[in-house]
Every structure is written in C-alpha cells, then in structure tokens.
Amino acid sequence: MPWQSARDVARRAGGRRLETVHAEPAEALGHALAEPLVARTDLPPFDTAAMDGWAVAGPGPWRLHGRLLAGQSPSGPLPDGTATRIATGAPLPAGATAVLRREHGSVEQRQQGGDLLHDRAPRAAEPGRDVRPRGQECRRGEPLLPAGATVTPAVLGLAAAAGCDRLAVHRRPTVELLLLGDELLESGPPRDGRVRDALGPLLHPWLEGCGARLIGRRLVRDDLALLRDALRHSSADVVVTTGGTAAGPVDFLHEALAQAGARLLVDSVAVRPGHPMMLAELPPGPAPAGSGGASESRPAAGLLSGPAPEPEPGVRHVVGLPGNPLAAVAGAVTLAVPLLRALGGHVAAAARRAPTAGGMPGHPGDTRLLPVRLSERGAEPLAFDGPAMLRGLALADAFAVVPPGGLPAGAVVELLEVPGR
Numbered sequence: 001m002p003w004q005s006a007r008d009v010a011r012r013a014g015g016r017r018l019e020t021v022h023a024e025p026a027e028a029l030g031h032a033l034a035e036p037l038v039a040r041t042d043l044p045p046f047d048t049a050a051m052d053g054w055a056v057a058g059p060g061p062w063r064l065h066g067r068l069l070a071g072q073s074p075s076g077p078l079p080d081g082t083a084t085r086i087a088t089g090a091p092l093p094a095g096a097t098a099v100l101r102r103e104h105g106s107v108e109q110r111q112q113g114g115d116l117l118h119d120r121a122p123r124a125a126e127p128g129r130d131v132r133p134r135g136q137e138c139r140r141g142e143p144l145l146p147a148g149a150t151v152t153p154a155v156l157g158l159a160a161a162a163g164c165d166r167l168a169v170h171r172r173p174t175v176e177l178l179l180l181g182d183e184l185l186e187s188g189p190p191r192d193g194r195v196r197d198a199l200g201p202l203l204h205p206w207l208e209g210c211g212a213r214l215i216g217r218r219l220v221r222d223d224l225a226l227l228r229d230a231l232r233h234s235s236a237d238v239v240v241t242t243g244g245t246a247a248g249p250v251d252f253l254h255e256a257l258a259q260a261g262a263r264l265l266v267d268s269v270a271v272r273p274g275h276p277m278m279l280a281e282l283p284p285g286p287a288p289a290g291s292g293g294a295s296e297s298r299p300a301a302g303l304l305s306g307p308a309p310e311p312e313p314g315v316r317h318v319v320g321l322p323g324n325p326l327a328a329v330a331g332a333v334t335l336a337v338p339l340l341r342a343l344g345g346h347v348a349a350a351a352r353r354a355p356t357a358g359g360m361p362g363h364p365g366d367t368r369l370l371p372v373r374l375s376e377r378g379a380e381p382l383a384f385d386g387p388a389m390l391r392g393l394a395l396a397d398a399f400a401v402v403p404p405g406g407l408p409a410g411a412v413v414e415l416l417e418v419p420g421r
C-alpha cells in the first residue's frame with residue numbers, strides 16, 4: 001500500500017472518535033475539545049486600567065481623591081474634572097474617560113482644594129487611552145476555540161480566564177504496549193546476544209504526548225499462544241506491538257492476529273524504513289476486570305454527555321510496528337499517531353513543509369522517511385539513519401517525507417513530527 005494511503009486508512013480507522021467526558025481543566029490537558037470552548041464572560045469582564053496611574057474624568061487638570069486597586073469595586077462614579085489613583089487591572093469607575101500613566105502625571109500639592117493632577121504626557125490625552133475596554137477580547141457566549149482543538153497549557157489559561165470550570169473533551173484512547181522478542185533486556189548493557197528494549201522507553205512517553213493513556217507496557221516472549229491471548233484479552237482501545245512483523249521463525253504477529261479474529265487494514269507499506277508495519281481491527285474485547293462492564297476504555301453511562309449515543313461496538317485496533325527501532329518510529333508516525341489522534345477527536349494538524357538544503361536521496365519505488373535537522377538553509381538529512389539506529393533521530397527536528405526517486409536541493413519537502421518535537 002502507498003505510504004499516503006496507509007496514513008489515510010489509519011486516520012479513517014479512528015474516525016468514530018471516543019465519547020465525551022466533562023473533565024476538570026487539569027485532567028483535560030492533552031485531550032481534544034469535544035465541543036467548542038465558549039466564553040462564560042466578556043473579556044475583559046469590565047473596563048480595566050491597562051497601566052498604573054490615575055483614572056481621569058474629562059480634560060485635566062484634575063482634583064485628586066481616593067484610590068482603586070485590582071480586585072476592588074469602584075465606590076461610585078468619578079465626577080468630571082477629578083481623578084483617582086488606579087492600579088493596573090482595577091475596574092475603571094463610571095465616568096472615567098482615560099488612564100494617565102504614573103510617569104506622565106505630576107501632582108501639585110495645594111494648601112486648599114486638594115491636590116491637583118497635571119497631564120505631562122508627550123501627546124494629548126485621547127479618551128480611552130490605556131483602558132482595556134470590556135469585551136475587547138471576546139463577548140460572553142462567543143466560541144473561542146472549535147471542537148477538535150487540543151487542550152494545551154495556553155487553552156487551560158484561556159478557559160480559566162473565560163470562566164470555564166469543566167471542559168467537554170473526548171476520552172483519551174487507551175494503549176497497551178507489547179514489546180515482542182526473547183532477546184530484549186530491560187536494564188544493563190547488551191550481553192549474550194541480547195539487546196536493550198529501546199522502544200518501550202521511546203514509545204511510552206511519545207504516545208502519551210500524542211493524547212493516549214498507557215494502561216500497560218510489557219515484554220512478551222516469542223510464543224504464539226501468549227501473543228494471541230495478549231491480543232484477545234487486552235482491554236485497550238489500541239494495542240501497539242513491536243517486532244514480529246516479518247517472516248522470521250518466531251515472527252508470530254500475522255498468525256496471532258489471524259487466531260485472534262483480526263481483520264487486516266494495512267499489511268506492509270511502501271515506505272523505508274518500516275515497510276512491514278501493520279494495522280488491524282480486533283473484535284470487541286472483554287471489559288476490564290473489576291469495572292462492572294464500564295471503564296475508561298468503554299463508554300460509561302456516567303461519563304457520557306448529551307443524548308446517549310448508540311453503544312460503541314468496542315472495536316479495538318492493533319498497530320504492529322517493526323522491531324528495528326527507526327522502522328518502528330516510522331510505523332508509529334504513519335499508523336499509530338494518526339489513529340490515536342483521530343480516536344481522541346483531534347483535528348489533523350496542517351502539513352508542515354520546508355525547502356531541502358541539499359539533495360535528498362530517495363528509494364526507487366517507496367517513500368522514504370528521513371530524520372532531518374532544520375536550519376535556516378532548510379531541511380538537512382542526518383547521519384546514522386539506518387533502520388536499526390536511533391542516533392540520527394535523537395538529533396532530528398522532523399522526518400522529511402521523500403517521495404520515490406528523491407528530491408533535489410531547493411525542492412519543498414513535507415515534514416512529520418519526530419518523538420517529542
């Protein structure tokens with residue numbers, strides 16, 4: 001299957017989107033909005049002093065009295081020809097026409113009639129100067145962000161400013177990570193023909209950063225029945241496996257999927273590295289133990305919002321990533337990331353592109369995913385980009401998507417995210 005088609009299949013496989021939950025803001029981080037974020041207030045909620053100084057009414061000079069701090073309410077209107085000390089963020093009293101900055105005013109102390117404030121600003125005061133008018137940023141009821149937007153720290157700040165205490169978001173897809181291979185070690189240097197598992201440490205935080213919730217991560221021995229049962233009994237929305245995709249004597253993934261009743265959606269992709277990658281649909285699995293049938297991986301009545309949708313059939317997916325580490329990352333960026341983002345309700349990010357700083361070698365028939373560094377000259381391929389290597393990737397800003405046949409210097413190349421960037 002061509003590389004672009006494989007990505008589209010993965011995105012469409014996640015098209016059913018997971019149900020809506022109403023989450024506390026801190027819990028909503030990394031989820032996608034299930035409904036537009038709507039302002040619960042005008043912003044600013046009142047005419048606000050934008051500078052420290054004096055709120056003034058009408059043209060100066062002004063008779064001075066009182067002061068207003070942020071968080072206080074004005075005690076009454078400001079009569080024409082008067083001014084009051086005011087702090088940045090304080091609500092402007094009715095009748096105030098502008099704010100005069102502290103550094104632009106001078107106070108004349110008088111024996112009688114109270115102190116007098118003079119305007120020493122370089123330019124004449126116009127009404128509204130240094131005032132943030134009510135509703136400048138938004139009006140109450142106005143949509144601020146569309147459904148599908150990812151909840152970032154900036155979104156949490158905006159939601160708080162706009163008075164929202166709970167956010168309607170899609171549930172995060174749950175993921176179980178199965179790392180296949182008797183040769184894998186979890187600590188210490190490689191020894192006795194065995195190697196360290198590089199993919200658990202890489203995929204776990206990366207997939208969580210893509211909006212997934214990891215509910216399990218373990219090494220699985222090269223044993224067909226063990227793998228088949230792990231697939232059958234997983235309660236995750238998406239099982240991500242590594243290794244066992246090819247045709248070696250203990251590469252059991254195809255057979256285990258067949259025995260678990262899976263339907264293959266993608267079986268090998270015309271891309272280097274990573275071509276043995278796979279995507280499959282699994283029949284509904286068991287509800288997780290102790291959940292009484294309702295869990296975060298199945299729609300739970302208490303968590304649904306609005307009219308209850310049809311019960312989800314509980315379709316699960318398996319993403320089979322090749323064992324070679326860079327091939328696995330290429331598989332994840334092609335299949336796992338689009339699937340997880342779609343299931344979590346995130347809108348697809350706009351394509352990123354850059355000029356090529358030099359020629360980019362291609363494969364004669366397949367797309368190539370090359371780890372690149374981005375400089376002011378454009379995208380530059382990094383050394384150590386072999387399928388079993390992570391050294392180039394660790395320095396990379398992006399993957400360049402090099403079409404069959406390669407690209408000359410100065411061409412425009414599509415970029416994909418690499419883990420953590």
Ligand SMILES: Nc1nc2c(c(=O)[nH]1)N[C@H]1C(S)=C(S)[C@@H](COP(=O)(O)OP(=O)(O)OC[C@H]3O[C@@H](n4cnc5c(N)ncnc54)[C@H](O)[C@@H]3O)O[C@H]1N2
Nearest residue numbers: 179181196197198199242243244245246251322323324327
């Ligand atoms: N006869 C063929 N052999 C191979 C083909 C092919 O088309 N015909 N394709 C090659 C390509 S391309 C790749 S990629 C690999 C994919 O192999 P598997 O998905 O079956 O993976 P394994 O055989 O289990 O392992 C391959 C390699 O990766 C190492 N590995 C596995 N898991 C990890 C891990 N978690 N961390 C670090 N390294 C890992 C493993 O030790 C092997 O060295 O197949 C080629 N062969």
Ligand code: MOO
Nearest residue numbers: 273274275327387
């Ligand atoms: O998927 Mo393999 O990486 O092309 O070695």
